[in-house]
Amino acid sequence: MDEFKRDFENRNSDESLNRDMQGEASGEPEHTAKVEMNDTPSIQENTPSRAQAKIEFQQEGSEPEETAERSETSYTYSGSALGDNAREVFEQSDNKTDGGYQSSPYSSQAYNNGYNYVHSNQNARSGLYNEHISSKPEKKEKKRLRYVAAMLAAAVLNLAVLGGAFALGHSFGSGGDESNKTTLSQQLKTDTSSGNTEGAANTVSTGDTMDTTQIAKNVGPAVVGIKSAVTGQYSLFGGYTTSEAQGSGIILSADGYIVTNNHVVENASSVTVQLNTGSEYTAEIIGTDEQTDLAVIKITPQEELTVAVLGDSTQVEVGETAIAIGNPMGLEFFGSVTQGIVSAVNRTVTVDNRTMNLIQTDAAINSGNSGGALINSKGEVIGINTVKVSTSGVEGMGFAIPISDAKPIISDLLEYGYVKGRPVIGVSTRDITEYMTMQYGWPQGAQIMSVTSENARNAGLQQGDIIVKIDGQEVKSGSDLTEYKDTKSPGDTVSLEVYKYATGSTETVSVVLSEQTPE
Numbered sequence: 001m002d003e004f005k006r007d008f009e010n011r012n013s014d015e016s017l018n019r020d021m022q023g024e025a026s027g028e029p030e031h032t033a034k035v036e037m038n039d040t041p042s043i044q045e046n047t048p049s050r051a052q053a054k055i056e057f058q059q060e061g062s063e064p065e066e067t068a069e070r071s072e073t074s075y076t077y078s079g080s081a082l083g084d085n086a087r088e089v090f091e092q093s094d095n096k097t098d099g100g101y102q103s104s105p106y107s108s109q110a111y112n113n114g115y116n117y118v119h120s121n122q123n124a125r126s127g128l129y130n131e132h133i134s135s136k137p138e139k140k141e142k143k144r145l146r147y148v149a150a151m152l153a154a155a156v157l158n159l160a161v162l163g164g165a166f167a168l169g170h171s172f173g174s175g176g177d178e179s180n181k182t183t184l185s186q187q188l189k190t191d192t193s194s195g196n197t198e199g200a201a202n203t204v205s206t207g208d209t210m211d212t213t214q215i216a217k218n219v220g221p222a223v224v225g226i227k228s229a230v231t232g233q234y235s236l237f238g239g240y241t242t243s244e245a246q247g248s249g250i251i252l253s254a255d256g257y258i259v260t261n262n263h264v265v266e267n268a269s270s271v272t273v274q275l276n277t278g279s280e281y282t283a284e285i286i287g288t289d290e291q292t293d294l295a296v297i298k299i300t301p302q303e304e305l306t307v308a309v310l311g312d313s314t315q316v317e318v319g320e321t322a323i324a325i326g327n328p329m330g331l332e333f334f335g336s337v338t339q340g341i342v343s344a345v346n347r348t349v350t351v352d353n354r355t356m357n358l359i360q361t362d363a364a365i366n367s368g369n370s371g372g373a374l375i376n377s378k379g380e381v382i383g384i385n386t387v388k389v390s391t392s393g394v395e396g397m398g399f400a401i402p403i404s405d406a407k408p409i410i411s412d413l414l415e416y417g418y419v420k421g422r423p424v425i426g427v428s429t430r431d432i433t434e435y436m437t438m439q440y441g442w443p444q445g446a447q448i449m450s451v452t453s454e455n456a457r458n459a460g461l462q463q464g465d466i467i468v469k470i471d472g473q474e475v476k477s478g479s480d481l482t483e484y485k486d487t488k489s490p491g492d493t494v495s496l497e498v499y500k501y502a503t504g505s506t507e508t509v510s511v512v513l514s515e516q517t518p519e
Contacts, residue, residue, distance in 0.1 A: 311380030326372025426453025464501030
C-alpha cells in the first residue's frame with residue numbers, strides 16, 4: 001500500500017508539472033495563472049548555484065508563504081453560484097504561469113484544484129470545493145482587496161469514469177443564419193449608441209426614463225442563465241470528471257445570439273441556456289476572447305426572444321442609476337435585480353496580468369452574475385457584469401465591462417470567432433518575484449514558461465529565459481510585457497533584452513509579432 005501511495009503521489013506531481021510547463025496552446029503570450037510549490041527551498045545566505053536554480057525551476061512551485069502585508073490589489077473574475085473558490089485561481093500571487101488560450105482541461109488551475117480535492121457533489125455544495133485537509137496552521141488573512149469572477153466556475157462536480165478519449169475546445173461554427181450574424185456584427189461595429197435594435201422582434205428600451213419595476217419587467221427577460229459543463233481528467237483512475245459552472249448572459253438578437261463572459265463558458269464541453277420562461281436550449285460557442293473576458297454563444301429558439309438594447313457607455317456619468325440583472329448564486333435565484341449607482345467610470349483593475357477599464361458600481365454583483373446586464377435608467381445595457389470584490393469587510397464594489405468597449409469585440413467574435421489584429425510575442429510567462437531574485441540571483445522580469453510561435457523560436461527564445469526589457473522599456477512583470485505588446489500590431493518587430501537561463505548571459509533579440517488566433 002505504501003508503495004502504491006508513493007507511486008500515486010509521484011504521478012500526480014509529474015502530471016501537475018507537465019501542466020504547469022506546457023504553456024498555452026493558441027499563442028497568447030503573457031496570460032498567466034498561479035503556480036504553487038510543493039517543495040519550498042529555504043532562503044540561504046549565499047546565492048545558490050546555477051545548477052540548483054535549474055533544479056528548482058524544473059520543479060513545480062513558487063516561494064514560501066509571505067507573512068508581510070502586501071500593498072498591491074489583486075483581481076479575479078466574479079464567478080458562478082456554487083463555487084467561488086473554484087475561480088480563485090487568480091488569487092493574489094506574484095508567481096504566475098500561463099493560464100489561458102489552452103484547449104487542455106488543465107489550463108485553469110481552479111479546475112485542477114477542484115479535480116484533485118473534491119470527491120463528491122456534497123462536498124462541492126458544502127463549499128468545500130478547492131479545499132483540502134492540511135496540517136499546516138491557518139495563515140493570517142492578508143489585508144488586501146481580492147476580486148473574484150461572478151461566474152463560479154466548476155461549482156458542481158460530478159465524478160465519473162468515462163471510456164475513450166475526450167478533447168476539449170471551443171467550437172467556432174456558423175451558429176445558424178450567416179446573414180443575420182453578419183448584419184448584427186456590422187451593426188455593432190458601426191453603432192455607438194443603441195446597437196442592436198434593427199430587426200429585433202421584441203426590444204426593451206423606450207428611450208425614456210423608467211422606474212426599477214418597469215426595467216425589471218421589460219429588460220429581465222433579455223437576461224438568461226447559462227450552465228457550462230467542463231470535463232477534465234481525474235488522475236487517480238485515469239477517468240474523467242464533469243463539473244458545472246453557472247453564470248448569466250444577455251440576448252443580442254431575436255435569432256438567439258447571446259453575449260456573456262469568457263470565463264462562464266471557458267473550456268466548456270457543453271453549454272445550456274435557460275430563458276426566463278424556464279425553457280432550456282443547447283448553445284453553440286461562436287467565439288471567445290479571454291483578454292476582454294467576452295464570449296458569444298448561439299441558441300436556436302422555438303419561442304420569441306426579448307432582445308436587450310445596448311446603450312452608450314461613453315455617456316455614463318458617476319452617480320447615475322445602475323441596475324444589475326443576473327443570477328446570483330446560480331439559477332436558483334434566476335433574474336435577480338439589484339439597484340445602485342455608477343460609483344466610478346474608467347476604473348483600472350488588473351485581472352490575471354490583464355488590465356481592464358471597467359465601470360464600478362455599488363449595485364450588488366454576486367457569484368452567478370457574470371455575463372449579466374448592468375442597465376441605466378432608460379433600460380439600456382451599459383455594461384456586462386464581470387468582477388466583484390471578495391475581500392472580507394468590503395461591500396458595494398462590483399465592476400462591469402463598458403458596453404461601448406465590448407461592441408467591437410462582440411462584432412469580431414460574431415464575424416471571425418476571435419478578435420482580429422491582436423499581436424502576440426509567442427511566449428507564456430510567469431513573474432520573477434523578489435524571493436526568486438534573492439534566492440537564485442535572477443533579474444526581475446517575465447520568465448518564459450513555454451515558446452508557442454515560430455517567430456519566437458527563430459529569435460532564440462527558450463523556456464526559462466527572462467525578458468527584462470522590451471524596446472528599451474523595463475519589464476518587471478508579465479503585465480508590463482502585455483501592456484507594451486498590446487500597443488503594437490501583428491507584423492511589427494520588437495527588441496527584447498533577455499537573460500539567458502542556460503548561460504546566465506544577457507542578449508538582445510528581435511521578434512516579429514504574430515497575430516493571435518484560436519486553435
